[in-house]
Amino acid sequence: xxxxxxxxxxxxxxxxxxxxxxxxxxxxxxxxxxxxxxxxxxxxxxxxxxxxxxxxxxxxxxxxxxxxxxxxxxxxxxxxxxxxxxxxxxxxxxxxxxxxxxxxxxxxxxxxxxxxxxxxxxxxxxxxxxxxxxxxxxxxxxxxxxxxxxxxxxxxxxxxxxxxxxxxxxxxxxxxxxxxxxxxxxxxxxxxxxxxxxxxxxxxxxxxxxxxxxxxxxxxxxxxxxxxxxxxxxxxxxxxxxxxxxxxxxxxxxxxxxxxxxxxxxxxxxx
Amino acid sequence: xxxxxxxxxxxxxxxxxxxxxxxxxxxxxxxxxxxxxxxxxxxxxxxxxxxxxxxxxxxxxxxxxxxxxxxxxxxxxxxxxxxxxxxxxxxxxxxxxxxxxxxxxxxxxxxxxxxxxxxxxxxxxxxxxxxxxxxxxxxxxxxxxxxxxxxxxxxxxxxxxxxxxxxxxxxxxxxxxxxxxxxxxxxxxxxxxxxxxxxxxxxxxxxxxxxxxxxxxxxxxxxxxxxxxxxxxxxxxxxxxxxxxxxxxxxxxxxxxxxxxxxxxxxxxxxxxxxxxxxxxxxxxxxxxxxxxxxxxxxxxxxxxxxxxxxxxxxxxxxxxxxxxxxxxxxxxxxxxxxxxxxxxxxxxxxxxxxxxxxxxxxxxxxxxxxxxxxxxxxxxxxxxxxxxxxxxxxxxxxxxxxxxxxxxxxxxxxxxxxxxxxxxxxxxxxxxxxxxxxxxxxxxxxxxxxxxxxxxxxxxxxxxxxxxxxxxxxxxxxxxxxxxxxxxxxxxxxxxxxxxxxxxxxxxxxxxxxxxxxx
Numbered sequence: 048x049x050x051x052x053x054x055x056x057x058x059x060x061x062x063x064x065x066x067x068x069x070x071x072x073x074x075x076x077x078x079x080x081x082x083x084x085x086x087x088x089x090x091x092x093x094x095x096x097x098x099x100x101x102x103x104x105x106x107x108x109x110x111x112x113x114x115x116x117x118x119x120x121x122x123x124x125x126x127x128x129x130x131x132x133x134x135x136x137x138x139x140x141x142x143x144x145x146x147x148x149x150x151x152x153x154x155x156x157x158x159x160x161x162x163x164x165x166x167x168x169x170x171x172x173x174x175x176x177x178x179x180x181x182x183x184x185x186x187x188x189x190x191x192x193x194x195x196x197x198x199x200x201x202x203x204x205x206x207x208x209x210x211x212x213x214x215x216x217x218x219x220x221x222x223x224x225x226x227x228x229x230x231x232x233x234x235x236x237x238x239x240x241x242x243x244x245x246x247x248x249x250x251x252x253x254x255x256x257x258x259x260x261x262x263x264x265x266x267x268x269x270x271x272x273x274x275x276x277x278x279x280x281x282x283x284x285x286x287x288x289x290x291x292x293x294x295x296x297x298x299x300x301x302x303x304x305x306x307x308x309x310x311x312x313x314x315x316x317x318x
Numbered sequence: 319x320x321x322x323x324x325x326x327x328x329x330x331x332x333x334x335x336x337x338x339x340x341x342x343x344x345x346x347x348x349x350x351x352x353x354x355x356x357x358x359x360x361x362x363x364x365x366x367x368x369x370x371x372x373x374x375x376x377x378x379x380x381x382x383x384x385x386x387x388x389x390x391x392x393x394x395x396x397x398x399x400x401x402x403x404x405x406x407x408x409x410x411x412x413x414x415x416x417x418x419x420x421x422x423x424x425x426x427x428x429x430x431x432x433x434x435x436x437x438x439x440x441x442x443x444x445x446x447x448x449x450x451x452x453x454x455x456x457x458x459x460x461x462x463x464x465x466x467x468x469x470x471x472x473x474x475x476x477x478x479x480x481x482x483x484x485x486x487x488x489x490x491x492x493x494x495x496x497x498x499x500x501x502x503x504x505x506x507x508x509x510x511x512x513x514x515x516x517x518x519x520x521x522x523x524x525x526x527x528x529x530x531x532x533x534x535x536x537x538x539x540x541x542x543x544x545x546x547x548x549x550x551x552x553x554x555x556x557x558x559x560x561x562x563x564x565x566x567x568x569x570x571x572x573x574x575x576x577x578x579x580x581x582x583x584x585x586x587x588x589x590x591x592x593x594x595x596x597x598x599x600x601x602x603x604x605x606x607x608x609x610x611x612x613x614x615x616x617x618x619x620x621x622x623x624x625x626x627x628x629x630x631x632x633x634x635x636x637x638x639x640x641x642x643x644x645x646x647x648x649x650x651x652x653x654x655x656x657x658x659x660x661x662x663x664x665x666x667x668x669x670x671x672x673x674x675x676x677x678x679x680x681x682x683x684x685x686x687x688x689x690x691x692x693x694x695x696x697x698x699x700x701x702x703x704x705x706x707x708x709x710x711x712x713x714x715x716x717x718x719x720x721x722x723x724x725x726x727x728x729x730x731x732x733x734x735x736x737x738x739x740x741x742x743x744x745x746x747x748x749x750x751x752x753x754x755x756x757x758x759x760x761x762x763x764x765x766x767x768x769x770x771x772x773x774x775x776x777x778x779x780x781x782x783x784x785x786x787x788x789x790x791x792x793x794x795x796x797x798x799x800x801x802x803x804x805x806x807x808x809x810x811x812x813x814x815x816x817x818x819x820x821x822x823x824x825x826x827x828x829x830x831x832x833x834x835x836x837x838x
Binding site: 178 | 499500503504507562563564565566567603604605705706720723724725727728731732735766769770771772773774776777778780795796797798799800801806815816819820822823826
């Protein structure tokens, strides 16, 4: 399901140097070529750095004559996919902090507790990028398509998304891992919402059908704790893993906890 | 007021009627101005922050009102010999000179460029030489604030290309470095770095350094200028990035300041408001409505309670304007994310008074609702800028509205994506379970569409904050089991813990006060 893992270690090192470049030179036009190369690198290595890309868009905004629309398009595609990359990154951080070894893996290897923490929507990277791209550029055909695609994702219209994507193979295929990333995102939003989801609804959202779907479900059942149930008369139901958003009763009650910073106020008195 | 400085009683030597006839003489220095600069110079040398502050806040305004209502102050050359031609004082004087000019008259292009030069010289001195001054926070904040304002004003001015004279265009080409966006950002960034303010704030948390406790002032003989400029520059960077539409980066610049607490940023009302206004706005654009609502609420409550103390301040009008704008932004946030329980009763009743009717219409999500979103956003948003220089070759067109139109369009796009959510929430609030079919029927949409609306609701109400923590903006929780929607009422959480802790502190205070009273 999620493929962008290869060697997370390496990936971190690469992003370290360019991100440090950005940190030291946030407003330096000289790093523009490095940032452009880095966008291409992100596309081929399936990594992602929002900060570096925002920095590049900022430099384009300051000097529009240096803007490459091709690079901008790539940034936007990456931003579209950012959801799943975020999930992966957060998960990676969580897991490595606790000393787990990352297996060549899917969601299944992560303890359910982590999954719960991950079930939140990532930052709206796509709009963050659009805020910085001049309107006349956004009017170009390829950007219009991307904006429509992102709109479908933002409003949960996966059927329309896959249809539109099929019409624009050249955009989608330019970026490795596109399909898997969107499927990850779809499953993520679905598991925020559903306890049990009818098979056709799932099929439509992840654009997998028939035998491939059977195989996919089997894999998820074996690895990610999905349960396949017989629905009442209308085919299969899939029970998605529990998290605090599809099982609100799991939400920690904040009512009886007092944050430490509040307690500190009375430290002098207690002293 | 224990000031020795008594220009108020000095006989008026300047007849306003006469000056109108003669026009403005930049070299004429009225006695009261002479006295003003001499005293201000002395207080600065003696590091008398209190007196500097009095003269800066009160005397300067009074003199401006009396003598320079619609003319500039005397030129720096005319006053320089009263202050030993002190370079730094002259730079500070010119900074005020330009600020007064911008506030009361309209600056020419040449003056805009000269003001930029003056800022460069002043900032170079602060950054690269040892400055042995102690200036009031108010003044240092005004410097950063004005610097960003003049940058914004310049961008707006430059973007109106249509009516430019040939001479102006020639000047713009010649001085293409004036108010250059890299220059502006790099000065602010240089203050942040050179002052080590981020490390100072870090170390303060461990008790190794004092900054907030002394309001940024240095009581051991040093200077507060670089440190406090560095501090306020973080707010300046937030503001510039908001003007550019780069909200993520803006919030990142503010990160070292903990806005959940009092800090030096709250020591000056202008800085307090600018910080929260831009912080809230950026969060609104990032869909973190709960965060925006929380901070706007706190700020509006604070202004409500302290307004009367600022009535005589030169910033009073500005305070009221930002107050109104933040109410408009709060109305937007609450319409997109109805979390009224986060809003204090006082603020809420003010809000209802100002925007109650409009908010009711915004809930409708028809074309009229969009008109109101448009209206409130346009009224309350920052003055967005296009930072790049125009192309002088092409036919000259105005592009001063471009940046604003783009941000407005993207905002309304977001509103449109959330169009059907308020409708679905209204239904969910009155059911504990309802089938998809039935709800689809009520909402007059088909079932697949309803599923997408519900997914959108989940998606739009959950965001990740800057620490990667999940924040839920949802006021109605639900989940779907096959084709049945289950709704979980989210009860408002009563924070008894906080309440008791406050009362404990209060009681302790009362007991201490009583202990101090000696009964005869």
